[in-house]
Amino acid sequence: MLTLQRGSHHGLLIAPRWPSTRIQLEEEVLQCLLDAQALLPTGLRLLLTRGFEPSRSRLGGFRRVVRRIGIAVFRTCYPQRRDEIDAIFSANGHDIDGRHVDVSLVLHGKRLRLLPLGVFTPPRWQHRRVARYAELVARAKRSLQDCGFELHHNPTEALQIHCDYPPR
Numbered sequence: 001m002l003t004l005q006r007g008s009h010h011g012l013l014i015a016p017r018w019p020s021t022r023i024q025l026e027e028e029v030l031q032c033l034l035d036a037q038a039l040l041p042t043g044l045r046l047l048l049t050r051g052f053e054p055s056r057s058r059l060g061g062f063r064r065v066v067r068r069i070g071i072a073v074f075r076t077c078y079p080q081r082r083d084e085i086d087a088i089f090s091a092n093g094h095d096i097d098g099r100h101v102d103v104s105l106v107l108h109g110k111r112l113r114l115l116p117l118g119v120f121t122p123p124r125w126q127h128r129r130v131a132r133y134a135e136l137v138a139r140a141k142r143s144l145q146d147c148g149f150e151l152h153h154n155p156t157e158a159l160q161i162h163c164d165y166p167p168r
């Protein structure tokens, strides 16, 4: 398992999601992220925001509390989207090992905020944002898939861009 600090690692941008200060992931997963980035046009870069977060740590405990609050708020805002709660709020493997990562996109040095309000971003806004960057988002997702990543099936979680790297 590797530990990466904020900054740039062989050209891959690293920005741990608050309150993390570092990202842990498997070495082969990092290699595949680098491969995926190499397939992208200049100006478009991947930004790694989340990797392995052991559940028995302060960070894991913090995420659990935030998740509990998040579920309550989400239920109130989107009573008709109950069936998505599990997909959006489960740890999605981040608590298991370093084969689950969240990736953002940076275009010409500026981060693309596809979910300006995080998972609470209304679906209509999500569609509008994705439409604006559709081609770039599709291209980044395709290169991740070409390098062996599986993308999340939930549309909101997929914008996060949550990827799983299955063992082979």
Ligand SMILES: [Zn+2]
Residues within 6 Å of the ligand: 050, 092, 094, 100, 101, 102, 160, 161, 162, 163
């Ligand atoms: Zn994730």
